[in-house]
Amino acid sequence: MAIGEPVAIAVDLGGTQFRVAAVTRLPEILHRIAAPTRADAPPHTVIEDIARAVAEVCDGVAGHPVQGLGVTAPGPLDHETGVVFQAPNLPTWRNVPLVAELQRTTGFDVHLGNDANLAALAEARCGAGAGARHLVYLTVSTGIGSGIIANGRLLLGKHGAAAEAGHMSLSLDGPLCGCGNRGCLEAYASGTGLVNRARQAISAGRKTELTELGRDLDARAIADAASRGCRHATPRRPSPERPDRDRAR
Numbered sequence: 051m052a053i054g055e056p057v058a059i060a061v062d063l064g065g066t067q068f069r070v071a072a073v074t075r076l077p078e079i080l081h082r083i084a085a086p087t088r089a090d091a092p093p094h095t096v097i098e099d100i101a102r103a104v105a106e107v108c109d110g111v112a113g114h115p116v117q118g119l120g121v122t123a124p125g126p127l128d129h130e131t132g133v134v135f136q137a138p139n140l141p142t143w144r145n146v147p148l149v150a151e152l153q154r155t156t157g158f159d160v161h162l163g164n165d166a167n168l169a170a171l172a173e174a175r176c177g178a179g180a181g182a183r184h185l186v187y188l189t190v191s192t193g194i195g196s197g198i199i200a201n202g203r204l205l206l207g208k209h210g211a212a213a214e215a216g217h218m219s220l221s222l223d224g225p226l227c228g229c230g231n232r233g234c235l236e237a238y239a240s241g242t243g244l245v246n247r248a249r250q251a252i253s254a255g256r257k258t259e260l261t262e263l264g265r266d267l268d269a270r271a272i273a274d275a276a277s278r279g280c281r282h283a284t285p286r287r288p289s290p291e292r293p294d295r296d297r298a299r
Contacts, residue, residue, distance in 0.1 A: 054114035059104055059158065061121040062165060063096075065089050065139025065192035066241070070103040072111040077176060081110035089139060093146045101155035118159035119152060124193060125164045126211045132162045138228030139192045139242065164210065165189070170197025171204050188215065193228070194236040216240070241269035248272055251282050258282040 057072040057080060064087060071082035083103055088096055108116055124137040132149025134140075149160045170179075170187035179185040185199040194216030198205040205212050216236040217229050224233025225246065237243045245267055252261050259280055263271055275283035 054111070056115045056117050057111055058117045059107060059119045061100060061104065061119055061152075063087065063100070063121065063123040064165070065124065065137070068096075068100060068103070070100065070107045072107050072114065072116075080114065081107050083107060083110075087140070090141060093140075093143050093148075094151070096140070097148070097151045097155060101152065104152075104156050104158075116158060118161065119156060120168075121148065121152065121160060121162045122165035122168045123148060123162060124195065125214075126209075127162065127164060129161075129163050129206075129210055132160065134162075136229075138236070141228075164195070164197070166195030167197040167204055167206065167210075167213070169195075170199055174199045174202075186215075190240060192241050194240045244269045244272050248283070256282055 055074050057074055060069075060071045060073050062069045066087060066089070067084050068087050069082060069084045072080045074080065083106060085099060085103055088099065104119065123134055124139060125134070126136060127134040127148075132147060134143055134146045134148050136145075137143045149162050152158075152160045166187060166189050169189055170185060173179040173187055174182060174185050179187075179199070182199070183202050187197045187199075189195045196213050196215035198213040207213070217227065217231060217234045219231060219233040220235055220238060221233035225237045225243070226232055227234035227237040228242070229236070238247070248258075248260050248267060251258065259275055259278075260267055260272065260283060272283045
């Protein structure tokens, strides 16, 4: 059998699903799969699911030498030690040695990074931001992540937790976010935040076509309802604040 071009296995771990792909240096995706993330299961269960998916992708590119695994995961995490400290949309994950466990289960060399940071880096190198010296990347999914390229370099901060735009507080009295803070952008505008807000509206007795969805209510259903003109699924513009006359005096 002829030996094909070397590939790296890319793993993207999310709160709703994870994806695994074999990627060349070009970059070109040769084979990929996606599967639901069992977010409420113990971390070792999710890691075993990923390892099986990695094996399946490797089978799909038989003949291509595998150089190793590049894993993107929600944070905060330590890319040097390979530990995921906490993931707001993976409630059972606390101080999980993800790199060590994946190395054990797959036998490959593994490198870990924050998902939004590495997505920003990819866009800056070979995507929509190729050639840009400064770039801000936002990913809106189960949660909201962000990455910043400043002067051509990825902004990480001292502990790798810089540029978390999804966890900036818009309101100190806002809804509780999965990170433990209140009023985060993620608590309002992520897929999870949209569903939570819709359920609150339903519980308050508002009549909406979303009520009948029950457990099937998700961000896609809310977007579809908004496209059909459902006013409870459509963002409302905040009314302008009146000046405080007493303060003005």
